[in-house]
Amino acid sequence: MSRNNSPSPQSAHSNSLPHAPRFSVIIPLYNKEAEIEATLRSVLAQTLQPLEIVVVDDGSTDGSAAIVERIDSPLVRLIRQANAGECAARNRAMSEAHGDYFALLDADDTWKPTFLEEIAALIGEHPECGIYSTAFDIHSPTGIVRGNCPTSRGVVENFWQESMSRYVTIPSASVLPRSVVEELGGFPVGMKMGGDQYMWIKVVSHHKVCFSPKALCNYSMVASNRSSAIYTPERTPFSLEDFLLPPYPSHKEDLWRGEFIAKCAIGKALTLTAKGDSEFGHRVVRNFGYTRHYRRGLIKLRLLLLLPRPLRPTIHALYNRLAWRLAHKGL
Numbered sequence: 273m274s275r276n277n278s279p280s281p282q283s284a285h286s287n288s289l290p291h292a293p294r295f296s297v298i299i300p301l302y303n304k305e306a307e308i309e310a311t312l313r314s315v316l317a318q319t320l321q322p323l324e325i326v327v328v329d330d331g332s333t334d335g336s337a338a339i340v341e342r343i344d345s346p347l348v349r350l351i352r353q354a355n356a357g358e359c360a361a362r363n364r365a366m367s368e369a370h371g372d373y374f375a376l377l378d379a380d381d382t383w384k385p386t387f388l389e390e391i392a393a394l395i396g397e398h399p400e401c402g403i404y405s406t407a408f409d410i411h412s413p414t415g416i417v418r419g420n421c422p423t424s425r426g427v428v429e430n431f432w433q434e435s436m437s438r439y440v441t442i443p444s445a446s447v448l449p450r451s452v453v454e455e456l457g458g459f460p461v462g463m464k465m466g467g468d469q470y471m472w473i474k475v476v477s478h479h480k481v482c483f484s485p486k487a488l489c490n491y492s493m494v495a496s497n498r499s500s501a502i503y504t505p506e507r508t509p510f511s512l513e514d515f516l517l518p519p520y521p522s523h524k525e526d527l528w529r530g531e532f533i534a535k536c537a538i539g540k541a542l543t544l545t546a547k548g549d550s551e552f553g554h555r556v557v558r559n560f561g562y563t564r565h566y567r568r569g570l571i572k573l574r575l576l577l578l579l580p581r582p583l584r585p586t587i588h589a590l591y592n593r594l595a596w597r598l599a600h601k602g603l
Contacts, residue, residue, distance in 0.1 A: 293392050295322040295447070296371030299379055300361030305334040307380040307495050312343050314382035314490075320389040322375065324349055326365040331355030336379070359459035359467040366453055373404075374448045380495030381444035387488040391447050394482045398427055402479025403472065405446040408439070408489035418487055428481045431472075432528035436535060436565055440481060443468045445489035452479060462508025465543060469536040473515050477529070505549070512537040513559055534563035534570075541573055546588035548581045 297315050301308060308327075315325055325345075329337040329352045340350045351368055353361070366374050373395070375388065387406065394404045407421035419439050422428065434440050452475055460470045515533050517526055537560045545553035553573055563570055572591070576584055 292320060293373050293395050294371040295320075295373050295375045295388055295391075296366075296369035297322045297325040297375045297377055298362055298365040298369065299325065299327045299377050300330055300358045300365065301327050301332060301336050301340070301379045302330045302355070302358070302361070303332050303334045303336060304379040304495070305332075305336045305339060307492070308336050309339050309343070311377065311379055311382055312340065312345075312348060314384075315377065316343075316345055316347065317385050318383065318388045319385050320392055322347065322388060323371045324369065326351065326369050327379075328353060328361040328365045328368075330357065330361040357462060357464060359463055360461045363458035363461065366450075366458060369450075372450050374450060374453060376443045376446050376448070378444045380492045382490045382492075383444075384488045384490070386486075387445075390484050390486055390488055394484055395447075398480075398482045400480065401427065401449075401482040402452045402475040403441055403446055403448060403481045404483075405441045405481065406484040406489060407487040408442060408445045408491045409487050410491050410493060412493045419491065421485060421487075422483055423485050425484050426482065428483050430525065430528060431476045431481045432525065432532040435532050436528070440483055441468075441472055442489070442491060444491060448475070460508060460510030462506060463510050464504065464506050464508075466512065466536055466540045470510060470512065470514075473512075473529075473533060473536075477515075512540070516559060531563055531565045534560040535566040538563070538566055538569040538573055542569065542576065542588065545573060545576050546584045548584065550577060550581070553577050 299308075299311065304311075312325065312327075315322065325348045327340050327348065327350050329340070329350060331354050337350060337352060340348065349368075351364065353364060356364075362376070373391075375391065377383065390406060391404050394401075408419045410417050410419050419442075420437070421439050422434055428434055428440055431440055456474050456478065458471075459467050463470060512533055515529075517530050537556050541553045541556035554577065557570070557573060557577070561570060576588060579587060
């Protein structure tokens with residue numbers, strides 16, 4: 273990701289702490305008319321202000337872009353492009369940004385006021401890491417619950433193993449150093465689901481993750497136009513199969529890496545199979561059936577593939593609703 277050489281925006285709201293990291297907030301935008309203003313206001317309310325907020329409108333057909341234009345702040349910069357997908361929009365924003373750290377934020381999520389301040393503290397303590405992230409709260413149809421995240425602060429010992437049962441990184445609670453993005457490349461263009469997980473795998477294969485258990489991000493499950501609710505076939509050269517290893521490598525780190533990749537692939541396949549993409553589901557069963565630690569997901573995928581296509585969305589939705597309620601009752 274090459275650095276844009278145009279002058280950095282200047283503002284009275286620039287980072288006030290000495291030697292504070294220069295954050296560029298990266299927001300891909302597509303039809304989030306009801307949410308984007310609250311998202312931007314949460315960034316402008318940060319105790320540590322970013323260098324800039326780069327919003328890439330990815331061909332929205334509603335009034336999202338107009339709302340961004342009405343925000344009265346010199347930090348906000350709107351870039352318009354024809355619809356190319358969330359990954360392409362993130363990459364465009366990063367290529368246009370001036371900061372040394374890319375703070376990712378979805379257009380329907382928000383930050384609590386000290387999010388960037390806490391990330392800056394993590395960077396100061398562990399400058400060698402490739403991802404910096406925090407815990408988050410989930411705003412669901414049944415209320416607000418704390419995301420199932422690690423409880424320790426600092427460098428995550430084994431991201432792959434930890435991520436099998438907890439959320440270590442989600443886009444809206446994560447920050448990437450520019451140097452890491454330039455080293456490894458951006459998000460997988462054309463991948464409509466799992467693009468963030470693809471990026472985490474690339475980064476964590478070479479760098480450590482630093483985490484704070486403070487819940488400083490609000491992740492919305494109730495926003496309009498959720499990407500998982502929209503299905504169109506992917507047209508991309510990228511796939512989670514790009515990271516396939518021998519099923520049972522001898523090194524413990526590689527074993528857990530393989531398990532995490534299988535979990536990501538099976539999770540994506542469950543959604544796509546429920547929407548009728550049997551070919552994708554069967555391919556994932558063939559390539560990732562080696563998993564030992566995500567057998568429940570694999571069994572669920574196999575059962576879903578046995579159902580007639582018209583029944584799959586209903587059965588899948590019922591299962592997910594039941595699993596969510598049981599999980600948050602402690603069962």
